[in-house]
Amino acid sequence: xxxxxxxxxxxxxxxxxxxxxxTNKKTGLPHSSETYNRWFREMYLMRKFEERCGQLYIQQxxxxxxxxxxxxxxxxxxxxxxxxxxxxxxxxxxxxxxPLVLGTDPKFVMAELYGKKTGTSKGKGGSMHMxxxxxxxxxGHGIVGGQIGLGAGIAFADKYRKEDHVTVCFxxxxxxxxxxxxxTFNMAMTWKLPVIFIIENNKYAMGTSVERTSNVxxxxxxxxxxxxxxxxxxxxxxxAVCAAIAEAAKRGRKGEGPTLLDxxxxxxxxxxxxxxxxxxxxxxxxxxxxxxxxxxVRTVLLDNKWATEEELKExxxxxxxxxxxxxxxxxxxxLPDPSELYEDVYVQSDYPFVKD
Numbered sequence: 633x634x635x636x637x638x639x640x641x642x643x644x645x646x647x648x649x650x651x652x653x654x655t656n657k658k659t660g661l662p663h664s665s666e667t668y669n670r671w672f673r674e675m676y677l678m679r680k681f682e683e684r685c686g687q688l689y690i691q692q693x694x695x696x697x698x699x700x701x702x703x704x705x706x707x708x709x710x711x712x713x714x715x716x717x718x719x720x721x722x723x724x725x726x727x728x729x730x731p732l733v734l735g736t737d738p739k740f741v742m743a744e745l746y747g748k749k750t751g752t753s754k755g756k757g758g759s760m761h762m763x764x765x766x767x768x769x770x771x772g773h774g775i776v777g778g779q780i781g782l783g784a785g786i787a788f789a790d791k792y793r794k795e796d797h798v799t800v801c802f803x804x805x806x807x808x809x810x811x812x813x814x815x816t817f818n819m820a821m822t823w824k825l826p827v828i829f830i831i832e833n834n835k836y837a838m839g840t841s842v843e844r845t846s847n848v849x850x851x852x853x854x855x856x857x858x859x860x861x862x863x864x865x866x867x868x869x870x871x872a873v874c875a876a877i878a879e880a881a882k883r884g885r886k887g888e889g890p891t892l893l894d895x896x897x898x899x900x901x902x903x904x905x906x907x908x909x910x911x912x913x914x915x916x917x918x919x920x921x922x923x924x925x926x927x928x929v930r931t932v933l934l935d936n937k938w939a940t941e942e943e944l945k946e947x948x949x950x951x952x953x954x955x956x957x958x959x960x961x962x963x964x965x966x967l968p969d970p971s972e973l974y975e976d977v978y979v980q981s982d983y984p985f986v987k988d
Contacts (some may be wrong), residue, residue: 660988665938667713670927671870672944675705675711675926677951678729681738684955685709685728685745689905693963694746696758699726703900707832708733708927710873711800715881720790722770722783723802725760726832726899730802734767735928738954739961746936748965755968777803777810780829784816787827787890798826798884802878819889821858826884828877829855829856829892833867839911855892867897868923 649814659766661668684702689698701708704726710722710862712733716982721728730754731741732754744751745759753772761772770786773779808831809815820827831851833842842849855862863877873895878893898920902909933939 634791642860654730660932661932661936662875663713665933668932668936668938671709671713672926672929672933672939673947673951674709674733675870675929676948677954678705678708678732679926679950680948680955681732681741681958684959685742686901686905688959689754692759696760697725698745698905699903700899700905701729702900703727703920703924704832704834704897705729705803705869706870707830707873707895707897708956709925710870711830711877713870713874715798715800718766718768718938719797719881720770720783720786720799720805721802722786722799723772724779724804724807725772725774726804727760727762727772730765730772731762731764731769734764735855736762736764736767736769737957742757742955742958742962743965746928746962746965747967749968749972750961750965754972754976756972775805777812779803780807780810780812781816783829784820784825784827784890787820787825787884788823791823791825796885797879798828800828800830801941802832804837805831805833805835805842805851806845807831808854809845813854817855817858817892820890821860824887824889826887827890828849828880828884829846829890830877830893831894833894835838835896836911837901839907839909841911851894852892860890860892861888862892862894864962865893866918867895868874868928870925870929936947 661689679702682702685698686700688694708729719733721730728741728745733740738751740750740752741762744753744755744762745754746755747758749755751757752759757763757772760774763771764771769781771779780801780803783799790799820927833851837845842851848854850864851866852862863876866872876893881894883889883891900921902919930944933944934941
């Protein structure tokens with residue numbers, strides 16, 4: 633029987649290399665000052681939004697489950713730089729940060745957490761079901777691994793309609809154990825669907841390390857039996873994430889089919905707010921905090937004189953104010969009318985049996 637003692641998570645492999653053609657000739661860095669400045673603001677917004685969510689949840693401002701993205705921000709900033717606004721994104725239930733990076737106003741995301749009418753899903757989804765149709769965010773799904781098949785379905789629709797889009801389908805390392813993954817991988821490769829399967833590998837699923845749950849700990853090898861191109865990526869590096877997703881998107885658009893990326897990251901908080909985190913050590917957490925992606929990007933900006941300390945502090949101040957405005961908006965927004973229970977259930981607006 634497995635013990636409940638903390639186990640050290642495996643260290644991430646060598647990061648994927650950025651494409652040479654995107655290298656800044658003056659600095660040797662893979663991206664411009666504008667990109668690093670944008671990354672800093674995106675990731676800082678995600679971090680501060682999530683920190684306040686944790687505080688508000690403890691204050692019982694909203695209920696249900698609450699899964700924070702703190703520590704994993706580089707995945708989303710790197711992804712956004714690598715894809716187009718017309719591409720699709722679908723994920724699991726650790727999903728507050730996804731709409732933020734795609735451009736959804738934080739006040740609508742916060743309102744959804746509060747269950748208010750002004751939320752992204754009209755207050756009907758809550759923490760685990762964030763959607764934004766205008767930005768092609770298809771959720772926010774609470775069934776572990778359920779979004780894997782849906783992501784492939786979205787990609788199938790684009791291929792069928794001859795649309796030049798790719799779908800980025802996120803899942804956790806725990807979802808990689810689901811049967812849905814294998815059925816979907818087989819169909820996606822057979823039909824060469826333009827989908828990028830991303831394992832947000834934060835090492836512990838709900839609270840059990842990969843080493844204790846599988847004989848296969850190198851998750852990129854899950855694509856091998858389907859001959860799916862796969863790679864392991866340093867998820868603490870937005871540069872590495874961007875390079876890997878950009879390459880996968882290029883393959884998808886060329887009709888070469890899906891890619892599996894095992895993006896190794898780390899969540900600084902528990903699986904959810906109720907997680908005591910007894911399965912890992914404080915020393916292990918500290919080793920990942922030392923590689924914090926926000927600290928990394930901040931250092932790049934300062935070292936290259938792309939921003940001053942004062943400018944970054946001013947940006948931080950503005951972002952904190954933006955989050956507080958989102959909280960105020962959510963608290964002052966109305967709750968949905970009870971009649972909303974019968975809305976958005978069926979596509980047919982006059983479905984006759986909805987109240988039977």
